Amino acid sequence: MAERRAAGLVISVLLACPWVNAGAAEDAAAVILLYHHVSDETPASTSVSPALFEAHLEHLETHDYQVVPLSRIIAALRSERPLPERSVAITFDDAYQSVYTAAAPVLQKRGWPFAVFATTDYLDGDFSGYLTWDQLRELERGGAEIGNHSRSHGHYVHRRAGESEAAWQARILEDIRWAQARLTAELQKPLDAFAYPYGEFDRATARLVAATDLVGFGQQSGPVDHRSDLHTLPRFPMAGRFADLGSLAEKLRTRVLHVxxxxxxxxxxxxxxxxxxxxxxxxxxxxxxxxxxxxxxxxxxxxxxxxxxxxxxxxxxxxxxxxxxxxxxxxxxxxxxxxxxxxxxxxxxxxxxxxxxxxxx
Ligand SMILES: [Zn+2]
CATH class of the missing domain: 2.60.40.10 (Immunoglobulins)
Structure with a gap:
């Protein structure tokens, strides 16, 4: 009964709305991978080993995925232009040292682009374990794209005790805009993109990101397509048991479940x-x-x-x-x-x- 209903629906929807055809180019999805550390020494919950990272790149290459700049996916989503077929973007949150020492060299060897979302107070404060502005500039010159991961890396959704909604909005907007201004001052051309610290957002937070004209990325998993909300775009976190090759292969083949x-x-x-x-x-x-x-x-x-x-x-x-x-x-x-x-x-x-x-x- 359910199968008959589904089959009937598929046929009638295909006739009425060609975009529902999962095989149609207009419905192509892109997958955005999210990494933090590429290291054997850092916590497993936010790391892949250099060997596994290399295996991921090998898988992408042998299965004919196109690793494209994140900006290209953003441009396609903003403009309704088609997404490149089998496109994948590689992103790193927090700008940890291992992006520079372990990930960038093997990506650059293949000539593949990637994006780094940086928290500007970590850079300005010379925090150990994180990239410096000089290293970030070097990555940018080598073809990496740099995006906004906030000024403070705070829990944005949390309203402080006694904080009015207006005061909360002003605080969060200032945090995002400050970081974008620092990236603009220090780099050639930062991305118009924001990655929520900890992947945390609610509707009100997403509206603030929308007000800054930046595209917003979370850490909830899923692919993206033309109907994805530009301010809460999902990425597939790659760490621990979510990063094994079978899991990567499955995620690369996903399409958006529209809900x-x-x-x-x-x-x-x-x-x-x-x-x-x-x-x-x-x-x-x-x-x-x-x-x-x-x-x-x-x-x-x-x-x-x-x-x-x-x-x-x-x-x-x-x-x-x-x-x-x-x-x-x-x-x-x-x-x-x-x-x-x-x-x-x-x-x-x-x-x-x-x-x-x-x-x-
Ligand atoms: Zn982060």
Missing amino acids: SVRAPDTALLAAGSPAPALRLQLEAGQADPDSLSCFVTGQPPPTVRWLDPDAGVVEVQAQRPLPVGRSKYTCTAPVPGAPGSYFWYSHLWMKPPTPRDWYDG
Whole structure:
């Protein structure tokens, strides 16, 4: 029954809307990979080893992916021009030393572009473990693109005790604009792009990034395409067990699972709250009750209830309350006619320890 419904929907949608055809060039997706450290010495949760990084590059090359400048993907998304086929961008957050010592040399050997998102107070403060402005300029001269990773690397979503919404907005806007001004002063041509510290954002934060005219990148996983929100673009974090070659190969083949979030209206959970019920409306032809599968990091599979299968409305709820910190619900469904390829959507949650505090890291 579900299969018949899905097949009927796919055919009728294909006739009506050619952009739903997963194979059409207009629907091409790009994958943006996110790295932090490329080192054997740094925490596994934010690192890949130099050997694994080289294996990633080898995989990209042997499977005919095009590693393109992040600016090219941004330009395509902004202008509706087609995304290059099989395009992948490589990005690094925080501008750690290992980007300069381990990653850049092997990328430059292949002549491949990459982007580094830098936190300007770390550069201005000569923090150890991070690049210097001179090193960043050298990378830029070698073809790297440098983007804004804030001035302070703060938890932007957290409103301070007693802080009005207007005061919070002014503080966050100033933090982003200060960093962009520093990048502009020190470099030739910084990217018009901002990567949220810790990948944390809510709707209000995304609106502030939109007000600065920068494109915004998160750390929730997923590919991007022309219908992606330009201020909350996903990237696939590459570290720990998410970075093994099988996992990389799967992520490179993903397409965007297009959803509208029906509830709740915020990704910020109350301290001590039960597992959130995420209500999504899926697009016809992308997933049905038989094909959608969802997962929650560190937990058994969540409950998936189809509230209105004909309208594509589904509710996903973890079996246990989410821990303090960041969590994600991720849903995937096979792309019809493309074995091994999945539609993919990941939803970020943030949960503070108490109503007034935020968590570290
Ligand atoms: Zn960061």
